Amino acid sequence: MEHEVRNVTATYNVWWYNIMIKALNITFEYIRRDENENVIEIITALDGVDLNVKKGQFISVVGHNGSGKSTLAKHINALLVPGEGTVHVKGMDTKDESNILDIRQSVGMIFQNPDNQIVAGVVEEDVAFGPENMGVPSKELRKRVDESLKTVGMYEYKDSSPDRLSGGQKQLVAIAGVLAMKPECIILDEATAMLDPGGRKDVLEAVKKLNREENITVILITHHMEETIDSDIIFVMKNGRIVLSGTPAEVYKKSDIIRECGLEVPQAVHIAEGLRKRGLRLPEDILTMDELSEAVRTAYNKQT
Amino acid sequence: MSIIVDHLYYRYDAGTAFEKEALTDINMVINDGEFVGIIGHTGSGKSTLIQHLNGLLKPAAGSIYYNGEDIFDKGYSLKELRRKVGLVFQYPEYQLFESTVINDVKFGPSNLGLSNLEVDLASFDAIKKVGIPDNMIDASPFELSGGEKRKVAIAGILAMKPEVIILDEPTAGLDPKGREDILSILKSLHREMGMTIILVSHSMDEVADVADRLVVMNAGKIVATGAPAEIFKYYDELENIGLSVPQTVYLMNKLKKNGIDVRNGIFNPDDAIREISRVFHI
Numbered sequence: 013m014e015h016e017v018r019n020v021t022a023t024y025n026v027w028w029y030n031i032m033i034k035a036l037n038i039t040f041e042y043i044r045r046d047e048n049e050n051v052i053e054i055i056t057a058l059d060g061v062d063l064n065v066k067k068g069q070f071i072s073v074v075g076h077n078g079s080g081k082s083t084l085a086k087h088i089n090a091l092l093v094p095g096e097g098t099v100h101v102k103g104m105d106t107k108d109e110s111n112i113l114d115i116r117q118s119v120g121m122i123f124q125n126p127d128n129q130i131v132a133g134v135v136e137e138d139v140a141f142g143p144e145n146m147g148v149p150s151k152e153l154r155k156r157v158d159e160s161l162k163t164v165g166m167y168e169y170k171d172s173s174p175d176r177l178s179g180g181q182k183q184l185v186a187i188a189g190v191l192a193m194k195p196e197c198i199i200l201d202e203a204t205a206m207l208d209p210g211g212r213k214d215v216l217e218a219v220k221k222l223n224r225e226e227n228i229t230v231i232l233i234t235h236h237m238e239e240t241i242d243s244d245i246i247f248v249m250k251n252g253r254i255v256l257s258g259t260p261a262e263v264y265k266k267s268d269i270i271r272e273c274g275l276e277v278p279q280a281v282h283i284a285e286g287l288r289k290r291g292l293r294l295p296e297d298i299l300t301m302d303e304l305s306e307a308v309r310t311a312y313n314k315q316t
Numbered sequence: 317m318s319i320i321v322d323h324l325y326y327r328y329d330a331g332t333a334f335e336k337e338a339l340t341d342i343n344m345v346i347n348d349g350e351f352v353g354i355i356g357h358t359g360s361g362k363s364t365l366i367q368h369l370n371g372l373l374k375p376a377a378g379s380i381y382y383n384g385e386d387i388f389d390k391g392y393s394l395k396e397l398r399r400k401v402g403l404v405f406q407y408p409e410y411q412l413f414e415s416t417v418i419n420d421v422k423f424g425p426s427n428l429g430l431s432n433l434e435v436d437l438a439s440f441d442a443i444k445k446v447g448i449p450d451n452m453i454d455a456s457p458f459e460l461s462g463g464e465k466r467k468v469a470i471a472g473i474l475a476m477k478p479e480v481i482i483l484d485e486p487t488a489g490l491d492p493k494g495r496e497d498i499l500s501i502l503k504s505l506h507r508e509m510g511m512t513i514i515l516v517s518h519s520m521d522e523v524a525d526v527a528d529r530l531v532v533m534n535a536g537k538i539v540a541t542g543a544p545a546e547i548f549k550y551y552d553e554l555e556n557i558g559l560s561v562p563q564t565v566y567l568m569n570k571l572k573k574n575g576i577d578v579r580n581g582i583f584n585p586d587d588a589i590r591e592i593s594r595v596f597h598i
Contacts, residue, residue: 076491077462124489178358205489208358208518210558235491238563274493279521279563279585286589290598301563305570308592312576315596 031102032197032229033088033119035063038097040083057083058094059252067196068227070220072240075249076274081233084249085201088231089119102196117146120190122203126182135177135185136161136170142193153192160191163226164218180211184218191222197229198222204234212236237264237278241299248273261297280304319346319369319401319480319512324378326364338364340536342378346480346514351506353523353544354516356533357558362516363406365533366482369514370394370401399428402478406485408469412457417448417468420457424476435475442474446501463494470501480512481505487522499526521562524548524583532559545581564588 040058045051057080065071075081086092087099090106102118104111120142123129132138139157148156161167164184174182183203190198200219204212216239222228232239240246246263248256250273256263264270264281276282284298284307294307326339339361346352356362367373368380371387371394380387387397405411414420421439430438443453446467452460457468466486473481483502487495503526505511517523523530524544532540532547534557540547547554548565555561561569562583571578571592578591 076493180358202489208558209560210357237492274491276492280567283564283567283585283588283592286586287592290589290593292593292596292598301567301570305567305574308571309574309576311596312574 030067031064031100032067032069033063033065033099033101033231035061035084035087035094035099036097037062038084038087038094038099040087040092040095056252058087060097061249061252061254063247063254065197065229065231067229068223069244070223070230070232070242072232072234072243072246073249074233074235074237074240074246074275076235079249079273080252081249082201083252085121085199085231085233088197088199089121090115091121117193118195119197119199120193120195121199121201122183122186122190124202124205126179126186126206129186129189130174130182133173134170135166135172135174138174138185139170139188139192142189146193156192156194157188160188161185163191163222164188165214178211180207180214183207183211183215187215187218187222195228197231199231199233201233202235204236204239212239235275237276241278248275250274260299264299265296318348318381318383320381321345321365321368322379322381324365324368324380325376326368326373327376330376338536339368339375342538344531344538344541346512349506349510349512351502351513351526351528352515353527353530354514354533355518355520355523355530355559357518360533360557361536362533363484364536366403366484366514366516369480369482370398370403372403399476400478401480401482402473402476404470404473404481404483404486406488408486409457409462409465412465412469415456416454417457417460418443418453420468421471421475424472428476438477439471439475442471443468445474445505446471447497461494463490463497466490466494466498467501470498474505478511480514482514482516484516485518486515487517487519495522502526518559520548520554520560520565524562532557534558544583548583549580 038058038061042055042057043051044053061084073081087094090112093107099106101115104115106115130138131141136157139160140153143153143156161170164187166181166184166188174185198219204215219230223230241260243260245257246260247254248263255273256266256269264277267277267285270277278299280298280301284294284304288294292311298304298307321342321344324339324342328336328338342365354362368375374388382397385392412420414423418439421442422435425435425438448467448471457465487498502513506513515523515527527544530544530547531538540550548561551561551569564585565583568578568582568588576595578595582588582591
């Protein structure tokens with residue numbers, strides 16, 4: 013462990029060895045100007061956001077449309093740099109342009125629309141696009157493309173044309189493309205929003221597996237609350253601020269705040285809360301329908 | 317006033333090596349004033365089917381009757397049909413193009429040969445129905461949030477005063493609040509205006525909440541149709557074709573299997589709270 017710390021401090025100014033992302037007090041404004049360059053509106057997209065993500069964590073960021081989730085995500089791989097405050101990825105300041113290539117290789121991003129991120133006419137060429145541009149030698153490239161496609165379960169489609177794939181399959185190909193660059197962190201910016209339940213499940217399972225088995229840090233941006241219940245930490249955003257954070261059980265206990273943010277708690281949480289209000293004694297940490305049905309059964313057996 | 321789909325077939329890339337039957341022997345009736353949900357997973361043929369309903373696609377075989385008239389007959393005005401049967405595509409906000417919200421909404425009716433006054437009245441009325449506030453009508457559509465843009469796109473269809481409105485995944489990509497807004501607009505169009513509404517969705521929770529009747533599609537065929545509570549009884553069959561029942565239905569079934577005597581046909585979380593409370597006498 014000590015060796016690791018020494019090693020990194022030699023390379024970067026400050027990098028606490030297990031911190032993937034450290035954002036401190038970041039503020040970002042979109043400024044609208046008229047044709048004479050006069051400022052006509054300032055929209056504060058991020059307003060003093062702190063974010064601390066450890067290596068290997070599974071993080072969810074939820075919030076209403078326009079709450080700043082995507083703006084925050086774009087700060088993490090240096091697509092945007094903060095107006096105020098700092099973002100460090102593995103100790104690298106995103107404001108320092110010489111870090112940008114390293115940052116983008118460390119943090120891969122998957123966007124909402126699967127059709128906008130496919131660049132090649134054949135699945136395996138699409139996956140190869142990123143690493144090829146990084147200058148990965150062809151033998152290694154072949155290996156990485158095959159491995160990445162196998163990891164997401166799309167290997168059998170490697171010779172297919174992407175436009176014959178479903179939305180969910182396209183997202184899996186996009187994830188394989190990011191994986192082939194060997195990132196340490198993957199951000200999914202509402203990457204499941206356009207998918208049907210089957211596609212959403214496939215994508216979610218793929219990233220959970222990467223997190224579990226390859227220790228890849230995952231930042232999942234979504235407004236499907238059910239997707240967040242296995243996260244280590246959930247961050248809830250509203251109007252450019254993080255208003256709530258904690259484990260799923262901690263966060264969903266505060267259902268009033270969640271609703272104020274224009275969001276909904278998972279249905280199991282909602283039902284459990286309603287039953288508790290009517291006087292049924294149920295555990296406080298119910299998140300899924302399976303947990304809820306178990307708890308109701310236990311309560312029922314006690315009663316009869 | 318009804319839509320009758322009679323033995324409809326459709327093939328993609330007909331006559332080529334890629335020929336694929338997208339719709340097989342579709343038969344259905346949509347009655348005047350009904351709120352119908354069409355559900356099925358990606359590729360089940362939902363979008364292909366609804367594009368036939370206003371004549372955008374021509375079937376390989378079969379017919380569609382709108383108010384008793386075959387819409388693919390020579391001499392039948394498809395232009396008139398498309399005014400009466402409004403279709404809101406997936407991600408309709410990508411189709412906004414005018415400089416202001418009001419101009420975008422006016423685009424449809426102003427191409428119908430109406431007077432300026434009629435166009436204005438229809439457009440302002442449509443904007444009001446979708447709940448876009450007055451101070452937004454001169455804004456550029458591109459300044460609006462995703463949910464607002466979508467409302468503007470729906471207003472553009474409403475301004476043509478359709479009798480039927482078909483919406484393809486109108487809540488995809490919206491946050492819970494945005495989703496709720498769109499659904500309540502649809503509910504009020506249905507209840508207060510008596511409009512016929514066809515809602516295409518892959519979210520069971522969503523259609524269960526608003527539709528009178530569901531049409532379930534799989535692999536280009538209609539596999540079931542009926543009231544939501546009836547459809548959700550076919551729990552395993554729905555899972556087999558890649559659809560999940562609303563989570564509440566899942567919970568209630570599980571409780572029933574565990575010997576807790578809850579009633580059938582509950583798919584809304586608040587009803588579930590009441591029903592479980594009833595069993596516990598609380």
